[in-house]
Amino acid sequence: MFFLRYLLFRIQKYKRILASHALALAQSALILTLLPQSAHAHAIAGDRVFPATLGVDDPSVATELSLPGVSWARGPLDDNGNFPNLTNIGAEFDLLIAPNLAVGISDGWNSQTARGERSVYGYDSIEVSGKYLFYENDEHEILMSAGLVADIGGTGASSLGDDGTSTFTPTVYFGKGFGDLPDSMALLKPFAITGTIGVAIAQNRSNPDEFQPGITLQYSMPYLKSAVKDYDLPDFVNHLIPVVEIPLAVGLNNGVHTWGGTINPGFIYMANTWQFGIEATLPLTAADQHGVGVTGEFHVYLDDVVPAFFQPLMGAI
Amino acid sequence: MSKSMTLRIISQAMVIAILFGSHTSAVAHAFLDNATPKVGSVVTAPPKIIRIQLTQRVEVAFSHIHLFTAGGQEIVMGPAAADPSDQTVLSAPVAGTLAAGQYEVRWDVLSVDTHRTNGHFPFSYQP
Numbered sequence: 001m002f003f004l005r006y007l008l009f010r011i012q013k014y015k016r017i018l019a020s021h022a023l024a025l026a027q028s029a030l031i032l033t034l035l036p037q038s039a040h041a042h043a044i045a046g047d048r049v050f051p052a053t054l055g056v057d058d059p060s061v062a063t064e065l066s067l068p069g070v071s072w073a074r075g076p077l078d079d080n081g082n083f084p085n086l087t088n089i090g091a092e093f094d095l096l097i098a099p100n101l102a103v104g105i106s107d108g109w110n111s112q113t114a115r116g117e118r119s120v121y122g123y124d125s126i127e128v129s130g131k132y133l134f135y136e137n138d139e140h141e142i143l144m145s146a147g148l149v150a151d152i153g154g155t156g157a158s159s160l161g162d163d164g165t166s167t168f169t170p171t172v173y174f175g176k177g178f179g180d181l182p183d184s185m186a187l188l189k190p191f192a193i194t195g196t197i198g199v200a201i202a203q204n205r206s207n208p209d210e211f212q213p214g215i216t217l218q219y220s221m222p223y224l225k226s227a228v229k230d231y232d233l234p235d236f237v238n239h240l241i242p243v244v245e246i247p248l249a250v251g252l253n254n255g256v257h258t259w260g261g262t263i264n265p266g267f268i269y270m271a272n273t274w275q276f277g278i279e280a281t282l283p284l285t286a287a288d289q290h291g292v293g294v295t296g297e298f299h300v301y302l303d304d305v306v307p308a309f310f311q312p313l314m315g316a317i
Numbered sequence: 318m319s320k321s322m323t324l325r326i327i328s329q330a331m332v333i334a335i336l337f338g339s340h341t342s343a344v345a346h347a348f349l350d351n352a353t354p355k356v357g358s359v360v361t362a363p364p365k366i367i368r369i370q371l372t373q374r375v376e377v378a379f380s381h382i383h384l385f386t387a388g389g390q391e392i393v394m395g396p397a398a399a400d401p402s403d404q405t406v407l408s409a410p411v412a413g414t415l416a417a418g419q420y421e422v423r424w425d426v427l428s429v430d431t432h433r434t435n436g437h438f439p440f441s442y443q444p
Contacts, residue, residue: 042346044346044434046435046436047435047436047437049348138435183439186357222348225351225356226348226349226350226356226436226438227349227356227436227437227438228356228357228438229356229357229358230351230352230355230356230357230358272345272346272348272372272373273345301345304345304346304430304432305345307345307430307431307432
């Protein structure tokens with residue numbers, strides 16, 4: 001209900017935007033009002049359960065809620081010689097409308113503060129997305145999805161860079177577990193990689209497009225215990241998934257390529273219906289951030305929590 | 318919206334989310350919690366029964382345990398049955414006596430909320 005009320009609030013506030021983006025917003029509102037839904041929560045391929053990663057979106061389609069996602073870092077050096085504190089508190093809601101098709105909506109609130117400077121607060125642009133799971137191989141623990149993420153211009157704070165134009169990012173998502181390795185390499189079987197390949201296309205052609213690859217490497221202790229060898233480790237450890245995420249962005253600006261990103265080592269604690277992840281964020285370039293930041297996220301698999309309520313609207317397509 | 322109002326809404330939403338997520342529901346996907354013989358273990362006596370404990374209750378009529386040799390030959394098993402006192406526990410008797418060797422247990426279950434999951438794990442019998 002919070003999310004619905006919040007969406008209505010934003011819609012009222014941005015009536016002008018609503019008029020110019022009526023179709024996308026109307027579709028989102030329609031989907032939200034058509035609750036219930038959803039079915040196959042979690043990203044499962046055979047024995048493998050891919051967790052919801054924080055910085056690089058996973059290949060799953062599910063009815064799930066990330067609330068909150070919190071990140072903090074110090075930004076790059078500004079004009080006044082400060083490294084501003086950047087805080088983001090966000091949420092994302094994804095909804096299965098078919099067992100292999102999900103739509104999502106997300107937003108975040110930002111704080112940018114620095115000593116002796118005027119603080120800046122505001123919302124990100126609203127992001128809507130659709131993702132279609134087109135390939136699943138249980139034996140080789142492979143999932144592949146494709147989707148489109150639309151960052152709706154004009155719905156965020158202009159003081160934080162929203163110039164009123166939108167960005168559209170077609171993206172391919174993949175996940176591969178290594179449970180099919182030979183038994184002589186059994187301890188490597190809990191490893192998995194996931195990744196994304198996307199190109200952010202700016203509606204305003206004077207803005208640069210961006211190539212946005214991302215990859216994660218993860219080691220699943222739940223997989224080790226349930227499919228390789230049960231070492232009688234403490235229960236807490238058996239729920240952990242150590243992970244390193246590397247989200248990158250490469251500017252495609254008339255042949256002048258800038259790049260940046262972070263390396264995010266951390267871990268995810270995976271329970272049956274929820275998970276919690278926390279990661280450090282280490283900048284790859286000085287233009288990304290100053291020093292080490294931190295990001296965390298609480299994530300709920302809604303169709304596991306209330307399965308009778310969250311069922312897909314239709315069969316597989 | 319003021320900053321304090323925003324933070325208030327977010328904090329309320331966090332509480333709701335945590336309560337929602339920590340709800341100890343008896344539903345959701347059923348994953349393997351533990352097994353007898355233990356996952357990846359080496360046993361010195363031939364197991365008479367294969368027992369698995371899932372993380373959620375399962376529908377026994379739609380849940381199965383199969384046993385295979387390392388060469389892929391299926392071992393005859395009796396029907397799977399749930400523990401009367403704990404519907405998360407499923408077991409199936411092994412018909413006959415196993416020969417020494419490596420085995421693979423394959424299980425597939427339907428949790429009570431209709432989510433289907435499956436998995437497999439190895440064990441060895443070395444007398």
